[in-house]
Amino acid sequence: MAAITVDKVTQQPSPRGAIVAKQVGLYVAMTLFGLIMLGPFILAIFGAFKSSVEVNSYPPTLLPQIWHPENFVDVARLFPQFPRWFVNSIGLSATVTVLNVFFCALAGYAFARLNFPGRTVLFLAVLATLMIPLQVTLIPKFIILKQLGLIDTYPAVILPNISTAAGIFLMTQFMKAIPHELEEAAVIDGASKWTVFTRVVLPLSVPAMTTLAIFSFQGQWNDFLWPLVVLNDPTLFTLPLGIAGFSTEHIANTNWVLVGSIFTTLPMVFLVFFFQRYIIKSVATTGGK
Known part of the structure; x- marks a missing residue:
């Protein structure tokens, strides 16, 4: 009976997996870039609810310690x-x-x-x-x-x-x-x-x-x-x-x-x-x- 030999085939990585990984990396990079671009606007929104002392304090903080929605009323009243x-x-x-x-x-x-x-x-x-x-x-x-x-x-x-x-x-x-x-x-x-x-x-x-x-x-x-x-x-x-x-x-x-x-x-x-x-x-x- 003749011997049957089976050659091992090296499994190549799936092209689909490479494409998915590339897309994930692209989306992550775009998300980080978007957050960097939105950073000043986000800080401005939170800063609008801070007191004048807190918004100029160092080191700066992201969220207000005490929220001051009356800042919007003050602007409308004083100006x-x-x-x-x-x-x-x-x-x-x-x-x-x-x-x-x-x-x-x-x-x-x-x-x-x-x-x-x-x-x-x-x-x-x-x-x-x-x-x-x-x-x-x-x-x-x-x-x-x-x-x-x-x-x-x-x-x-x-x-x-x-x-x-x-x-x-x-x-x-x-x-x-x-x-x-x-x-x-x-x-x-x-x-x-x-x-x-x-x-x-x-x-x-x-x-x-x-x-x-x-x-x-x-x-x-x-x-x-x-x-x-x-x-x-x-x-x-x-x-x-x-x-x-x-x-x-x-x-x-x-x-x-x-x-x-x-x-x-x-x-x-x-x-x-x-x-x-x-x-x-x-x-x-x-x-x-």
């Missing part, structure tokens, strides 16, 4: 203009956002689709302004607005921000990715340049416009330096300006500042959370061009 500042921030941010998206979309369409002399040079000049710090242009802009009699008015805050180089660049790159055939079909049907822009290009550019709108709203919502320069009337203040007055040179009301910071941060968190898919789509499309 009755706080709701006005909140409304001012919403109004200014919304106005700047609408104008910025509109003008950046116009400029982006011109750079992406229209052929005119000096287009490349002008586009590079617009991008070059990204390298100019805001502080360099503060005095010239202030002088111009003062000569126009706009200091201490809302237009002084709005006008310098109705168009940005970053917004023009984003819209230009996104519109370059739109197929020319769609516009050519509209032109064959008798559409004008304006009709092509409003009926074809803009509807396809919703992801980019939404991304630009979020960034514009967030930038104006958190802007402190420029409103500080041009606004003197407390009734015109935005939230960052009003919150800055919670602490004086001799009194550090950090807990009140943290209360105001919560009201400043939450709208941005909800805004990004609900529109994050447009941001991802815009970045993916723009980066793939």
Whole structure:
């Protein structure tokens, strides 16, 4: 009877197990990174319920020893203009956002689709302004607005921000990715340049416009330096300006500042959370061009 030999087969690790281990490691890393990013916001929430002494004590503690929910009442009582500042921030941010998206979309369409002399040079000049710090242009802009009699008015805050180089660049790159055939079909049907822009290009550019709108709203919502320069009337203040007055040179009301910071941060968190898919789509499309 012939002998039957059985070769030992070395068992290879399961590919599925390796994939699962990789995914677990990725999720753990993302969770840790998320906690690190949320750390300051979590500290701000707990700090808003601490006393002024405890929030500035060392070593710091995470949870309040004694909870002080009356801090929110104190802010509303001692700073009755706080709701006005909140409304001012919403109004200014919304106005700047609408104008910025509109003008950046116009400029982006011109750079992406229209052929005119000096287009490349002008586009590079617009991008070059990204390298100019805001502080360099503060005095010239202030002088111009003062000569126009706009200091201490809302237009002084709005006008310098109705168009940005970053917004023009984003819209230009996104519109370059739109197929020319769609516009050519509209032109064959008798559409004008304006009709092509409003009926074809803009509807396809919703992801980019939404991304630009979020960034514009967030930038104006958190802007402190420029409103500080041009606004003197407390009734015109935005939230960052009003919150800055919670602490004086001799009194550090950090807990009140943290209360105001919560009201400043939450709208941005909800805004990004609900529109994050447009941001991802815009970045993916723009980066793939």
